[in-house]
Amino acid sequence: MVRISVKFLHRNVLCSSTNRHSLRHNLPTCLPNFFVRGYAVELNRKSNSIKGGRGAKEETALATDVRLVRNIGIIAHIDAGKTTTTERMLFYSGYTKRIGNVDEGDTVMDYLPAERNRGITITSAAITFDWNNHRVNLIDTPGHADFTFEVIRSIRVLDGAVTVLDGVEGVEAQTEKVWHQAKNMGIPRIIFVNKMDREGAGFGRTVREVAGKLQAKTAVINIPMFKSEMVDRMTTAKLCGIIDIIEMKSIEWMPGTDGREFAVADLTGENLEEAKKARVSLVETLAELDEQMVETFLEVDDDHMAIAPKDIKAALRRCTLENRVVPVLSGASFRNIGVQPLLDAVIDYLPSPADRPSPIMRSSNAKIRDLPVAQANAGSALAFKVIHDNHTGKILVFVRVYSGTLTAYDKIFNTSSRTEERALQLSRMYADSSIKIDSIPEGHIGVISGTKEVRTGDTIIFETQGKKPSIPRDQLRTMQLLPIDIPSPVFFASIEPKTASDSKPLEIALETLLREDPSLKISVDEETGQTQLSGMGELHLEISRDRLINDLKVNAHVGKIQIAYKEGIDPRYSANKPTIFEYSRAVKNGIVSAKATISIRGVPEDLEFADEAFKQELSNSKALPESNYLTISPELELAHPKIDLKDIQLAIENGVSSGLFHGKKYGLPVNSVQVSIMDINIPPELDSAAPLAPALRFAVSAAMEEVPPDMKVLMEPVMDVTVIVDEEDIGSVMSDISSARSGRVYALDDDSASRPEEDDAEYIDPNLVYSPPDTTLHLSKHNIRKTLDKKLIKAKVPLNEMVGYLKFLRSMTQGRGSFIMAFDRYERVAKDRTESVWAKEFE
Numbered sequence: 001m002v003r004i005s006v007k008f009l010h011r012n013v014l015c016s017s018t019n020r021h022s023l024r025h026n027l028p029t030c031l032p033n034f035f036v037r038g039y040a041v042e043l044n045r046k047s048n049s050i051k052g053g054r055g056a057k058e059e060t061a062l063a064t065d066v067r068l069v070r071n072i073g074i075i076a077h078i079d080a081g082k083t084t085t086t087e088r089m090l091f092y093s094g095y096t097k098r099i100g101n102v103d104e105g106d107t108v109m110d111y112l113p114a115e116r117n118r119g120i121t122i123t124s125a126a127i128t129f130d131w132n133n134h135r136v137n138l139i140d141t142p143g144h145a146d147f148t149f150e151v152i153r154s155i156r157v158l159d160g161a162v163t164v165l166d167g168v169e170g171v172e173a174q175t176e177k178v179w180h181q182a183k184n185m186g187i188p189r190i191i192f193v194n195k196m197d198r199e200g201a202g203f204g205r206t207v208r209e210v211a212g213k214l215q216a217k218t219a220v221i222n223i224p225m226f227k228s229e230m231v232d233r234m235t236t237a238k239l240c241g242i243i244d245i246i247e248m249k250s251i252e253w254m255p256g257t258d259g260r261e262f263a264v265a266d267l268t269g270e271n272l273e274e275a276k277k278a279r280v281s282l283v284e285t286l287a288e289l290d291e292q293m294v295e296t297f298l299e300v301d302d303d304h305m306a307i308a309p310k311d312i313k314a315a316l317r318r319c320t321l322e323n324r325v326v327p328v329l330s331g332a333s334f335r336n337i338g339v340q341p342l343l344d345a346v347i348d349y350l351p352s353p354a355d356r357p358s359p360i361m362r363s364s365n366a367k368i369r370d371l372p373v374a375q376a377n378a379g380s381a382l383a384f385k386v387i388h389d390n391h392t393g394k395i396l397v398f399v400r401v402y403s404g405t406l407t408a409y410d411k412i413f414n415t416s417s418r419t420e421e422r423a424l425q426l427s428r429m430y431a432d433s434s435i436k437i438d439s440i441p442e443g444h445i446g447v448i449s450g451t452k453e454v455r456t457g458d459t460i461i462f463e464t465q466g467k468k469p470s471i472p473r474d475q476l477r478t479m480q481l482l483p484i485d486i487p488s489p490v491f492f493a494s495i496e497p498k499t500a501s502d503s504k505p506l507e508i509a510l511e512t513l514l515r516e517d518p519s520l521k522i523s524v525d526e527e528t529g530q531t532q533l534s535g536m537g538e539l540h541l542e543i544s545r546d547r548l549i550n551d552l553k554v555n556a557h558v559g560k561i562q563i564a565y566k567e568g569i570d571p572r573y574s575a576n577k578p579t580i581f582e583y584s585r586a587v588k589n590g591i592v593s594a595k596a597t598i599s600i601r602g603v604p605e606d607l608e609f610a611d612e613a614f615k616q617e618l619s620n621s622k623a624l625p626e627s628n629y630l631t632i633s634p635e636l637e638l639a640h641p642k643i644d645l646k647d648i649q650l651a652i653e654n655g656v657s658s659g660l661f662h663g664k665k666y667g668l669p670v671n672s673v674q675v676s677i678m679d680i681n682i683p684p685e686l687d688s689a690a691p692l693a694p695a696l697r698f699a700v701s702a703a704m705e706e707v708p709p710d711m712k713v714l715m716e717p718v719m720d721v722t723v724i725v726d727e728e729d730i731g732s733v734m735s736d737i738s739s740a741r742s743g744r745v746y747a748l749d750d751d752s753a754s755r756p757e758e759d760d761a762e763y764i765d766p767n768l769v770y771s772p773p774d775t776t777l778h779l780s781k782h783n784i785r786k787t788l789d790k791k792l793i794k795a796k797v798p799l800n801e802m803v804g805y806l807k808f809l810r811s812m813t814q815g816r817g818s819f820i821m822a823f824d825r826y827e828r829v830a831k832d833r834t835e836s837v838w839a840k841e842f843e
């Protein structure tokens with residue numbers, strides 16, 4: 001006998017059956033007049049079992065059958081309602097007992113600094129819940145631009161994404177950016193147009209924007225439903241539910257309830273008429289893309305209404321998985337409207353790991369070919385987030401297993417740190433608790449606790465029982481999954497322990513921070529001994545500082561957050577002759593001298609204009625940190641009778657990098673230079689590569705010394721800025737950017753660069769897509785945003801000119817303007833600005 005307890009109209013309705021499937025099938029009949037989809041089951045957290053209908057067998061299937069898994073993320077512009085929507089998802093799936101409220105600061109998902117002190121749940125990277133007999137792993141993707149790197153990293157482990165849009169604001173710049181990242185990675189997406197209860201919200205307008213701006217082929221599967229209401233003797237329309245275009249039903253939520261109950265009814269009147277238009281469009285869109293839909297359509301004599309919902313769903317699933325269409329839904333999470341259909345859509349249309357192509361593993365050894373994980377015949381997993389649990393003090397490593405089943409106590413080999421350890425404890429994170437598990441099967445997400453070496457972004461290889469890897473083990477151990485280029489950090493702060501005894505704990509805490517977030521960088525100035533923490537943005541460093549002081553409890557002084565300037569060499573500089581440097585050092589067998597002949601030059605910012613020979617030389621060079629290059633003359637023979645070639649190369653690289661740590665004019669790290677080694681004498685009696693590093697460090701330092709001071713330049717981070725303004729503000733904003741902020745405007749409203757041209761066969765004309773009329777907009781008392789009149793100004797602007805820009809922009813545009821920016825590159829500070837920048841930042 002299987003029993004399931006369903007929360008229904010404030011009552012617990014108990015349905016029983018001897019057969020689990022029959023129970024599921026008959027469930028709606030237990031609840032007359034209501035159409036129950038995605039019903040909530042209660043989780044009894046204490047016993048870690050699910051009360052009611054889900055027996056152990058079913059839980060096992062959920063935990064192992066990869067087709068029942070959805071690894072998804074929510075991507076959205078700040079404030080679109082990502083957290084509000086997620087909180088409802090957790091509540092309706094039965095994993096939280098009440099709905100958290102963003103405005104009252106009691107949500108499970110929020111990760112902002114104020115909530116961070118509460119511990120692990122806030123920073124959870126993935127939260128698991130079950131819906132309609134499927135397991136959903138919701139992977140967190142932060143919205144702030146400082147964390148763009150983290151967004152990219154999270155997107156890589158997603159199989160599908162929900163894009164939440166604000167029905168008033170439409171497609172916003174940040175959304176567009178993340179959308180394209182997800183699209184480029186081939187991740188199927190669905191769209192949820194949220195906040196449809198707000199005045200000025202336009203569903204039809206937003207759908208047209210999705211088609212126009214995102215160039216997505218839309219399939220509207222539900223539309224908002226409104227009811228007329230008299231407010232202050234004026235008729236207004238109030239959102240009350242949605243019209244389901246697949247089932248051709250209305251779904252209405254009672255105002256003021258928690259949204260678990262909803263009434264399903266047949267459509268009538270205007271709602272029916274509009275639904276028919278939407279159904280025709282949906283079927284025709286699918287028939288354009290899916291042959292099976294054409295056949296089904298012919299079978300029902302071209303009657304759009306006669307096609308069974310299951311056939312529409314199947315076609316829509318096929319097309320969504322192939323990224324040919326994007327299902328669009330509507331609702332208002334805050335009013336508890338439309339979230340259950342969204343959850344259903346996650347299950348119905350987004351892929352399971354089995355539907356996704358096998359990712360590629362790439363070796364650090366260029367000679368080894370790329371290997372799709374499916375062909376490796378070995379276990380592989382990606383550590384996509386590492387978190388320090390403040391409560392237990394343990395390091396939790398969130399992994400996505402790509403192949404094989406990771407079992408507790410398995411030996412795991414980390415291909416980045418090249419270390420082996422055991423996966424001592426495995427668990428799965430639920431909304432506010434974790435459950436110990438024995439294994440994490442392929443396609444699933446789970447947590448390994450207590451590892452010593454794993455960092456965010458590392459690849460883990462493990463051997464699966466009875467299988468022999470398809471390539472030799474030493475080669476397999478050089479493979480990495482989805483490596484990510486980490487952009488240069490542009491802000492830094494100095495860090496000092498308060499007392500000598502605080503030094504060791506600080507070192508350990510910094511190591512923890514770096515394991516969690518590889519986009520942070522620690523550098524130690526060898527001359528001054530000062531430690532610097534660098535990051536992507538002010539907020540990024542503020543959060544890291546709070547983690548250090550408040551969470552990891554170190555006793556340290558963190559200096560002011562500053563822009564990370566660099567020192568460079570004017571590319572016009574060319575040394576008359578290379579620097580020859582001789583270095584002697586006492587070693588075991590006596591004194592050895594190493595002689596290095598090197599030259600140094602500045603690399604121009606716009607490499608595309610450099611001469612071909614130089615470009616060719618750089619492409620054969622080793623890229624070092626700080627956009628520097630190391631070119632070793634091809635004639636140079638580095639092989640040594642006693643020392644491994646790899647060790648020699650590594651010592652040279654380390655030596656050159658540390659020689660570039662301090663520029664000779666400004667004392668800043670050196671950026672964008674090429675160091676060429678023409679000759680190097682490695683004494684045969686040397687038996688370790690160690691002395692080579694200081695030799696090279698001094699040689700590079702000496703070469704830098706020889707560059708005349710007027711050829712040494714200050715370099716600054718320059719941002720790629722997109723300012724979104726109304727037409728009437730274009731003139732003032734552009735002139736401010738170019739005159740007051742030393743920026744270069746390079747495009748106006750040219751947000752179409754990544755889109756097909758209008759005469760391209762691929763072009764999606766927003767005027768031709770189906771979108772319901774926005775009947776409520778004329779009732780709005782306020783000015784309605786003219787979305788399509790917004791203009792984008794794109795410019796390259798020095799970062800120091802952007803500090804405090806939002807406030808300035810808001811006042812210049814009466815609050816209408818907004819902007820996003822991302823690091824572009826380091827550029828030389830123009831001569832006329834150098835003095836003022838130096839004075840402002842360093843004096």
Ligand SMILES: Nc1nc2c(ncn2[C@@H]2O[C@H](COP(=O)(O)OP(=O)(O)OP(=O)(O)O)[C@@H](O)[C@H]2O)c(=O)[nH]1
Nearest residue numbers: 078079080081082083084102143195332333334335
């Ligand atoms: N009227 C209305 N307000 C909503 C709705 N959904 C969210 N909000 C409000 O919008 C604001 C932002 O919501 P969040 O859920 O924090 O948005 P977010 O996308 O998670 O924002 P970040 O975490 O800052 O990226 C809050 O004040 C919410 O109460 C909705 O459906 N209707």
